[in-house]
Amino acid sequence: MKYFIDFASGSLIKHGEELCGDNVEFYIGKEMCVAVLSDGLSSGVKANILSTLTSTIALTMIKNGLTIEETVETIVKTLPVDAEKNIAYSTFTIVKITNDDKAYIAEFDGPETFFLRRGQLEKIYYTEKNICGKLVRESNIELRENDVLVFVSDGALYASAGDTLNLNWQWEDIAKYLKIHARESMSAMDIKNDLLGVCNQMYLLEPGDDTTVCVLKATRPKKVKLFTGPPTNKDDDSKIVHELSTNADIKIVCGGTTSQIVARELGVDIKSSTEIYDREVPPIAYIPGIDLVTEGVLTLSKTIERLQELSNSLNDDIFKAKDGASQMAKLLYSASHIELLVGRALNIANAESSIFQRDLELRLHVVCELEKVLTKLGKIVTVKYY
Numbered sequence: 345m346k347y348f349i350d351f352a353s354g355s356l357i358k359h360g361e362e363l364c365g366d367n368v369e370f371y372i373g374k375e376m377c378v379a380v381l382s383d384g385l386s387s388g389v390k391a392n393i394l395s396t397l398t399s400t401i402a403l404t405m406i407k408n409g410l411t412i413e414e415t416v417e418t419i420v421k422t423l424p425v426d427a428e429k430n431i432a433y434s435t436f437t438i439v440k441i442t443n444d445d446k447a448y449i450a451e452f453d454g455p456e457t458f459f460l461r462r463g464q465l466e467k468i469y470y471t472e473k474n475i476c477g478k479l480v481r482e483s484n485i486e487l488r489e490n491d492v493l494v495f496v497s498d499g500a501l502y503a504s505a506g507d508t509l510n511l512n513w514q515w516e517d518i519a520k521y522l523k524i525h526a527r528e529s530m531s532a533m534d535i536k537n538d539l540l541g542v543c544n545q546m547y548l549l550e551p552g553d554d555t556t557v558c559v560l561k562a563t564r565p566k567k568v569k570l571f572t573g574p575p576t577n578k579d580d581d582s583k584i585v586h587e588l589s590t591n592a593d594i595k596i597v598c599g600g601t602t603s604q605i606v607a608r609e610l611g612v613d614i615k616s617s618t619e620i621y622d623r624e625v626p627p628i629a630y631i632p633g634i635d636l637v638t639e640g641v642l643t644l645s646k647t648i649e650r651l652q653e654l655s656n657s658l659n660d661d662i663f664k665a666k667d668g669a670s671q672m673a674k675l676l677y678s679a680s681h682i683e684l685l686v687g688r689a690l691n692i693a694n695a696e697s698s699i700f701q702r703d704l705e706l707r708l709h710v711v712c713e714l715e716k717v718l719t720k721l722g723k724i725v726t727v728k729y730y
Contacts, residue, residue, distance in 0.1 A: 348680030365391025499555030599640030
């Protein structure tokens with residue numbers, strides 16, 4: 345793809361329910377990315393089952409090249425029938441973006457997608473087809489840099505306090521809001537948080553319906569490389585530092601021994617910081633040519649917590665914090681492609697201790713968890729072991 349697709353989604357659960365009746369599935373690979381939002385009938389457990397089945401089936405089939413006709417037919421035949429209303433009902437919006445930067449949109453019975461380009465709301469032209477009794481809207485769009493697609497569940501429309509629908513907050517009003525507030529400088533996460541936060545406020549923090557917002561934004565690729573842990577073969581020190589320094593927009597180094605290797609190979613000195621911004625996160629250090637230098641496993645673990653918090657919250661205040669974990673979370677989240685360079689040597693600092701083997705196992709476990717959370721956030725992650 346010429347552009348990377350920055351993706352973010354979030355949901356408000358209907359007040360009084362434990363499960364969300366909307367479900368979002370997202371996949372990103374070398375050839376395409378696919379996002380699916382489904383809104384199940386009613387709310388609670390039944391709606392959650394219906395939406396999860398619909399979104400999972402749709403994502404699996406569309407990313408594997410099946411047609412919308414085959415996808416809808418499978419969904420219709422698979423969904424369980426509601427015992428009370430005698431229907432199997434779940435809306436969906438599917439967006440598939442291929443490596444030629446073309447977006448295919450398919451919608452059934454949900455709000456139309458919002459399309460923003462250079463701060464203006466662009467009209468999407470649809471065609472309609474009847475598939476197994478379902479009227480499905482389809483459209484194709486050629487994306488340009490900073491184009492934004494926003495799609496929402498019904499809960500975003502008419503959001504209001506109490507049982508009265510807010511007829512002053514309709515599709516056109518959300519479109520006007522996005523036109524004013526969705527600036528080109530904002531990430532997909534920023535736009536999602538802003539719109540979902542407004543809906544939450546209109547519900548007076550007690551949503552009367554499950555409410556979901558999904559955002560896709562076409563951006564320039566940005567690559568981050570992160571090096572942690574000394575390589576098994578000491579002769580690979582220069583190789584891995586060269587790899588770190590090549591073709592990267594942002595360079596991060598994690599770990600005391602690792603930072604010593606980088607400084608030595610670059611022929612520069614490490615400058616330590618004594619400033620503590622968070623008592624649970626060790627201070628950072630500085631190496632000329634490296635964007636961020638931190639302690640190892642502990643800071644990586646706290647970074648994972650920050651990223652998980654970011655994906656489950658409307659609050660992005662962690663981007664304003666100055667501790668090493670928050671800085672790392674911000675840099676990683678800003679990336680499109682992330683390459684983790686992981687050394688598998690035993691930590692020399694712990695070589696005399698009985699815990700040196702567990703230190704390596706913990707490092708590898710933390711790297712695995714970091715890869716998972718970054719992938720969930722829509723990043724393209726590769727891991728190289730040394």
